Amino acid sequence: MLHKNASGAPCALVSNIQKYTIHDGPGIRTELFFTGCTMNCLWCSNPETIALKPQIGIYPSKCLSVDKCGYCVKVCPEKGAPLEFSNGVINAVHMTKTCDTCFKCTDMCPSRALKQWGELMTIDEMLRVIAEDRSFYQKTGGGVTLSGGEVMVQWEAAALLLEACKKSSINTCVETALNCPREHMEAVYRCTDLVITDIKHMDSEKHKAFSGAGNELILSNIKRTVELGKKLVIRTPIVPGYTGDEADIRAIGAFIRDELGNNIVQYQLLPYRKMGTEKYDSLGIPYPMGDYQPPERSAWEADLLRLANILVTEYGIPAAAGSSKKLDI
Numbered sequence: 001m002l003h004k005n006a007s008g009a010p011c012a013l014v015s016n017i018q019k020y021t022i023h024d025g026p027g028i029r030t031e032l033f034f035t036g037c038t039m040n041c042l043w044c045s046n047p048e049t050i051a052l053k054p055q056i057g058i059y060p061s062k063c064l065s066v067d068k069c070g071y072c073v074k075v076c077p078e079k080g081a082p083l084e085f086s087n088g089v090i091n092a093v094h095m096t097k098t099c100d101t102c103f104k105c106t107d108m109c110p111s112r113a114l115k116q117w118g119e120l121m122t123i124d125e126m127l128r129v130i131a132e133d134r135s136f137y138q139k140t141g142g143g144v145t146l147s148g149g150e151v152m153v154q155w156e157a158a159a160l161l162l163e164a165c166k167k168s169s170i171n172t173c174v175e176t177a178l179n180c181p182r183e184h185m186e187a188v189y190r191c192t193d194l195v196i197t198d199i200k201h202m203d204s205e206k207h208k209a210f211s212g213a214g215n216e217l218i219l220s221n222i223k224r225t226v227e228l229g230k231k232l233v234i235r236t237p238i239v240p241g242y243t244g245d246e247a248d249i250r251a252i253g254a255f256i257r258d259e260l261g262n263n264i265v266q267y268q269l270l271p272y273r274k275m276g277t278e279k280y281d282s283l284g285i286p287y288p289m290g291d292y293q294p295p296e297r298s299a300w301e302a303d304l305l306r307l308a309n310i311l312v313t314e315y316g317i318p319a320a321a322g323s324s325k326k327l328d329i
């Protein structure tokens, strides 16, 4: 779906832009998080990117109180009807038919107790932000990474932005789950230098139980990515009890060796980190992993290195524990 602004200019709905990132592609990068996702991973740390629409995040602890401030009520065209307070402090915004999602309240909130997640940006606006750090890209081999959410949901805007970046000689990378139609993927790939994707599990039923989607389409798109000669990084999030047993990793290793001919830049085993819980709270969504506690670093670090070593020595795969190892591209 291609969003357009009031002037008809093509746009993307973007939840966040992070500058100076170093883990999603080579060098120093600017990372844009597109909204919209086709999956529902239990361990998702970006819940604000799942819906393909702007939302309001609420941080009650930052509210100055409606008596002392109250700007949100004053500017609201609905006279504050969608806003709910508890002991004078904001605790909900009901984005129902009474709220016309004008986001005047988020714009006016002086303490950022109300925050807009998701903003329409034109291709030119995004390119301007990306190009600000051109000198860092040139010095470090960096560029732009489009992430999400699932960037392929807004594939037309992604393709236009990547084309504009390539015309400006900026290196491009997309981080995608590849749970998408092949035509969308190939349209985005036309101006993509590096693809980063996941294999969460080779067992499709387990994959579906953890992420909301089976893996058949994803694995087929990964094979096509290699056929097209794209530079590819594959990752597995290691979530003990869900993914990353030795048998699971060996099954992924066999797929990379036998189906992809080891034609990848790097395979990364990424440790689970409990992140984004405050964003779930701000959206009023329960964290799907509940009270799940990951093992201590001392326990998983050695195991990730051991698994990476198995893939290197027994499968000939350029495997690494974590995402810090330099990409050989």
Ligand code: SF4
Pocket: 072, 075, 076, 077, 078, 080, 082, 083, 093, 098, 099, 100, 101, 102, 103, 104, 105, 106
């Ligand atoms: S988004 Fe607009 S209509 Fe909705 S609560 Fe805020 S100010 Fe009121």
Ligand code: SF4
Pocket: 062, 063, 064, 065, 066, 069, 070, 071, 072, 073, 090, 108, 109, 110, 111, 112, 113, 114
């Ligand atoms: S504008 Fe922000 S700080 Fe002020 S009352 Fe509303 S939510 Fe609280």
